[in-house]
Amino acid sequence: xxxxxxxxxxxxxxxxxxxxxxxxxxxxxxxxxxxxxxxxxxxxxxxxxxxxxxxxxxxxxxxxxxxxxxxxxxxxxxxxxxxxxxxxxxxxxxxxxxxxxxxxxxxxxxxxxxxxxxxxxxxxxxxxxxxxxxxxxxxxxxxxxxxxxxxxxxxxxxxxxxxxxxxxxxxxxxxxxxxxxxxxxxxxxxxxxxxxxxxxxxxxxxxxxxxxxxxxxxxxxxxxxxxxxxxxxxxxxxxxxxxxxxxxxxxxxxxxxxxxxxxxxxxxxxxxxxxxxxxxxxxx
Amino acid sequence: xxxxxxxxxxxxxxxxxxxxxxxxxxxxxxxxxxxxxxxxxxxxxxxxxxxxxxxxxxxxxxxxxxxxxxxxxxxxxxxxxxxxxxxxxxxxxxxxxxxxxxxxxxxxxxxxxxxxxxxxxxxxxxxxxxxxxxxxxxxxxxxxxxxxxxxxxxxxxxxxxxxxxxxxxxxxxxxxxxxxxxxxxxxxxxxxxxxxxxxxxxxxxxxxxxxxxxxxxxxxxxxxxxxxxxxxxxxxxxxxxxxxxxxxxxxxxxxxxxxxxxxxxxxxxxxxxxxxxxxxxxxxxxxxxxxxxxxxxxxxxxxxxxxxxxxxxxxxxxxxxxxxxxxxxxxxxxxxxxxxxxxxxxxxxxxxxxxxxxxxxxxxxxxxxxxxxxxxxxxxxxxxxxxxxxxxxxxxxxxxxxxxxxxxxxxxxxxxxxxxxxxxxxxxxxxxxxxxxxxxxxxxxxxxxxxxxxxxxxxxxxxxxxxxxxxxx
Numbered sequence: 001x002x003x004x005x006x007x008x009x010x011x012x013x014x015x016x017x018x019x020x021x022x023x024x025x026x027x028x029x030x031x032x033x034x035x036x037x038x039x040x041x042x043x044x045x046x047x048x049x050x051x052x053x054x055x056x057x058x059x060x061x062x063x064x065x066x067x068x069x070x071x072x073x074x075x076x077x078x079x080x081x082x083x084x085x086x087x088x089x090x091x092x093x094x095x096x097x098x099x100x101x102x103x104x105x106x107x108x109x110x111x112x113x114x115x116x117x118x119x120x121x122x123x124x125x126x127x128x129x130x131x132x133x134x135x136x137x138x139x140x141x142x143x144x145x146x147x148x149x150x151x152x153x154x155x156x157x158x159x160x161x162x163x164x165x166x167x168x169x170x171x172x173x174x175x176x177x178x179x180x181x182x183x184x185x186x187x188x189x190x191x192x193x194x195x196x197x198x199x200x201x202x203x204x205x206x207x208x209x210x211x212x213x214x215x216x217x218x219x220x221x222x223x224x225x226x227x228x229x230x231x232x233x234x235x236x237x238x239x240x241x242x243x244x245x246x247x248x249x250x251x252x253x254x255x256x257x258x259x260x261x262x263x264x265x266x267x268x269x270x271x272x273x274x275x276x277x278x279x280x281x282x283x284x
Numbered sequence: 285x286x287x288x289x290x291x292x293x294x295x296x297x298x299x300x301x302x303x304x305x306x307x308x309x310x311x312x313x314x315x316x317x318x319x320x321x322x323x324x325x326x327x328x329x330x331x332x333x334x335x336x337x338x339x340x341x342x343x344x345x346x347x348x349x350x351x352x353x354x355x356x357x358x359x360x361x362x363x364x365x366x367x368x369x370x371x372x373x374x375x376x377x378x379x380x381x382x383x384x385x386x387x388x389x390x391x392x393x394x395x396x397x398x399x400x401x402x403x404x405x406x407x408x409x410x411x412x413x414x415x416x417x418x419x420x421x422x423x424x425x426x427x428x429x430x431x432x433x434x435x436x437x438x439x440x441x442x443x444x445x446x447x448x449x450x451x452x453x454x455x456x457x458x459x460x461x462x463x464x465x466x467x468x469x470x471x472x473x474x475x476x477x478x479x480x481x482x483x484x485x486x487x488x489x490x491x492x493x494x495x496x497x498x499x500x501x502x503x504x505x506x507x508x509x510x511x512x513x514x515x516x517x518x519x520x521x522x523x524x525x526x527x528x529x530x531x532x533x534x535x536x537x538x539x540x541x542x543x544x545x546x547x548x549x550x551x552x553x554x555x556x557x558x559x560x561x562x563x564x565x566x567x568x569x570x571x572x573x574x575x576x577x578x579x580x581x582x583x584x585x586x587x588x589x590x591x592x593x594x595x596x597x598x599x600x601x602x603x604x605x606x607x608x609x610x611x612x613x614x615x616x617x618x619x620x621x622x623x624x625x626x627x628x629x630x631x632x633x634x635x636x637x638x639x640x641x642x643x644x645x646x647x648x649x650x651x652x653x654x655x656x657x658x659x660x661x662x663x664x665x666x667x668x669x670x671x672x673x674x675x676x677x678x679x680x681x682x683x684x685x686x687x688x689x690x691x692x693x694x695x696x697x698x699x700x701x702x703x704x705x706x707x708x709x710x711x712x713x714x715x716x717x718x719x720x721x722x723x724x725x726x727x728x729x730x731x732x733x734x735x736x737x738x739x740x741x742x743x744x745x746x747x748x749x750x751x752x753x754x755x756x757x
Contacts, residue, residue: 170492196488
């Protein structure tokens with residue numbers, strides 16, 4: 001495995017609502033025309049209806065603690081395995097389970113599966129229906145990495161985080177884009193907070209609509225963020241580069257601990273499972 | 285310093301215990317029956333009490349030290365609107381009472397709270413004090429669905445507090461809208477002002493991940509006897525709330541559904557009182573809304589316990605610690621919670637005869653609430669019952685001296701300072717029968733037995749005691 005590209009933690013500095021709404025308004029073309037893509041052509045789906053290991057024609061694994069043995073670049077605490085107890089398909093769901101156990105020098109095990117080399121696509125609608133765990137230290141995610149990270153080292157190859165969530169903030173998810181000039185702690189990101197509901201008690205649909213000029217982020221039927229080429233330019237004072245024109249692959253994982261969520265505490269419940277009802281990808 | 289919340293819950297359990305003997309079985313309501321519905325008003329206090337009469341506040345008993353003077357409203361402070369509840373938390377030496385607390389009661393028919401998942405309010409303090417108890421479900425009648433959140437930390441600015449409802453489906457007609465108890469334990473006796481505003485029930489939608497607990501989460505194994513009853517304890521419900529914090533509330537047993545694995549051995553009622561009805565072993569488990577609680581009780585009965593020999597001495601010859609035959613000379617603490625102690629001590633009563641059952645003892649004690657002057661007495665009597673051969677129990681009769689404190693060398697376990705003790709080991713005990721011991725008050729306490737303060741119990745590990753008293757023949 002020569003993929004050394006890791007989801008890098010984001011020290012999130014959330015934009016104020018006012019700034020965001022200004023940007024969303026500003027993103028409209030001056031001539032009031034707006035391209036609205038219809039992403040209705042289903043090109044990939046996994047409904048997780050076949051019991052056992054995830055479909056090997058679609059999914060492969062990241063194993064271990066990362067190529068640098070540094071917790072995938074984030075000081076994450078888990079050891080990723082492909083064992084049934086960490087990743088399996090049951091009752092129509094993909095189950096990624098984080099356990100507290102001594103394993104190959106780590107104190108936790110979990111899993112991270114990806115479609116690298118099996119399904120990669122530029123643009124389209126990517127969505128998944130997911131229920132996440134809760135508690136300090138849990139850091140599940142549904143995200144995309146550019147398929148050319150071997151040639152163009154991260155963040156040049158691009159990263160689109162469709163959903164990230166921290167277990168000690170059970171009503172909040174965030175969506176981000178990473179590229180040169182706006183990665184890690186400086187990624188372009190925004191959080192979405194559920195009112196009178198939480199992400200660990202039921203399923204929610206997390207998705208992006210990704211076109212040549214923008215990435216729209218939504219939770220269920222709520223569009224909460226749009227990142228455009230102009231945003232990348234403006235957010236980085238002209239230093240950033242839009243790197244979202246090549247095929248990306250999908251990653252689903254549950255990280256434990258690390259720079260962003262911090263370590264689990266005594267109240268964190270193990271094991272817990274992220275359930276994925278489906279992953280679907282559409283083209284325009 | 286008075287710790288009212290502790291007393292309060294202790295009293296509750298007594299009430300539960302008594303009720304437990306009365307209440308029999310539940311029947312599901314027929315589908316044909318139309319349930320009466322009660323008002324579902326959410327607000328309790330906004331700028332005024334809502335849906336409550338003027339005398340909605342009922343203080344704890346002033347006889348217990350509750351201060352009834354410090355409760356009112358404040359038109360100059362409010363989180364929202366124009367007015368808030370203002371509570372002057374008194375110093376312990378306040379002549380009007382050293383703590384403040386009570387309930388807000390719906391004096392009508394009660395409210396239907398089934399659509400809510402939490403009680404919420406905003407509060408602030410003139411000091412960053414800790415308030416001992418807030419909650420709801422206490423109505424000074426049955427207190428059937430009492431819930432308490434202990435030790436909330438005040439800020440000097442308004443802060444929102446959330447008390448989760450363990451299972452709202454139970455609250456079809458609740459009169460206990462709010463309970464609080466506040467003292468100055470956290471402020472070194474300095475009085476302070478507590479304001480409360482926007483007190484209401486809410487459906488937050490973010491009260492999640494329930495984790496009920498009985499017996500403080502322990503899986504206990506208990507030896508008992510047919511005819512006895514054992515009140516369960518240590519009931520809590522934990523939720524994860526919107527902030528990501530876990531909140532644990534003391535939860536009345538009636539929120540739980542109890543199950544006995546063998547109803548020919550043990551039954552358990554809705555108040556969490558286990559009745560041992562036959563020989564054998566049964567495991568008691570519980571759940572709230574189908575979520576299994578942590579903690580269980582495995583109770584084994586070998587049949588009825590024979591009654592210990594009935595004492596024949598006159599009351600005037602006796603100073604009693606534990607016996608149904610005599611008026612006690614002092615009340616005692618039977619579960620003193622010594623550090624490192626593994627002992628479980630339970631008072632079990634059957635046929636109006638109480639015995640002390642000790643399980644898994646390494647060391648514990650019977651701590652007298654008041655010292656006993658045994659200057660004119662010459663023996664201690666105790667009856668011992670064991671079910672395994674070879675059990676030995678050491679009794680250390682401790683005189684705690686004039687200072688009124690137990691002084692023990694933590695390395696040797698020997699009395700020090702002004703303490704002295706007499707040690708006696710009951711051995712060669714006949715199995716499955718009562719053995720009477722009469723221990724002379726001699727040795728180190730021969731001339732110092734006017735401040736008897738404790739009986740330390742070592743060894744066993746499993747034994748039953750009855751009729752513990754000092755006497756002169």
